[in-house]
Amino acid sequence: MSTSVAGPEIERLVQLLARLPGLGPRSARRVALHLIRKRETLLAPLAEALRVAQERILTCSVCGNVDTRDPCTICSDERRDSTTLVVVESVGDLWALERAGATRARYHVLGGALSALDGVGPSDLNLSGLVARVANGGVSEMILAVNATVEGQTTAHYIIDLLTDYPVKVTRLAHGVLIDRRSARRSFALAPVGRPHGSLSVGRKRLSKGERDAACNRSL
Ligand code: ZN
Numbered sequence: 001m002s003t004s005v006a007g008p009e010i011e012r013l014v015q016l017l018a019r020l021p022g023l024g025p026r027s028a029r030r031v032a033l034h035l036i037r038k039r040e041t042l043l044a045p046l047a048e049a050l051r052v053a054q055e056r057i058l059t060c061s062v063c064g065n066v067d068t069r070d071p072c073t074i075c076s077d078e079r080r081d082s083t084t085l086v087v088v089e090s091v092g093d094l095w096a097l098e099r100a101g102a103t104r105a106r107y108h109v110l111g112g113a114l115s116a117l118d119g120v121g122p123s124d125l126n127l128s129g130l131v132a133r134v135a136n137g138g139v140s141e142m143i144l145a146v147n148a149t150v151e152g153q154t155t156a157h158y159i160i161d162l163l164t165d166y167p168v169k170v171t172r173l174a175h176g177v178l179i180d181r182r183s184a185r186r187s188f189a190l191a192p193v194g195r196p197h198g199s200l201s202v203g204r205k206r207l208s209k210g211e212r213d214a215a216c217n218r219s220l
Helices: 010-017 026-038 037-054 091-099 127-135 150-162 210-220
Strands: 081-088 105-110 142-143 168-180 185-193
Touching: 010 026, 037 142, 081 091, 081 127, 091 105, 105 127, 127 150, 142 150, 150 168
Parallel strands: 081 105, 081 142, 142 168
Antiparallel strands: 168 185
């Protein structure tokens, strides 16, 4: 039987930290101890930042991103290309692409991917919002930057079918298409999927390093 070395408040802090991705119980205890040691310079500002974030974070009603304003900073940025939408599964994917500076287009966050196994159907994703944005006009190109999983690809096919009747060019962000043997690094490519009724294009555009890194970091 383990004995507690701290009061319930600190144990609670450790338990909550242990729920964070990448932190197990041992590392959570180490983080808690670090925060306690840096009580004034780290713990207090962190607590304040968490409180403010909890109070002010909103989901963008246009794209599904999270921000403290609605529409979000990206949707409100007039300098961005509003004719192209990059469709991603999660806000984490959007942030990874933004960190890499991969695109100046706007985004649409689906909130997941279709999965019969996990019981995720079309109504669980932000698909009606996507179709509405296309139907409203002004969107001429869509880049499907979904994950290279069965679920991601199923979702991509579903979206292509969904947009059959709209005059929008659909391009897919492909993963792991080419292997550079010298560096053994995965390469990524933008693979046009063509019009829903049309034939596949053989043209491919290699991504920059930043764009590849974005794709590598998409699980963050
Ligand atoms: Zn937005």
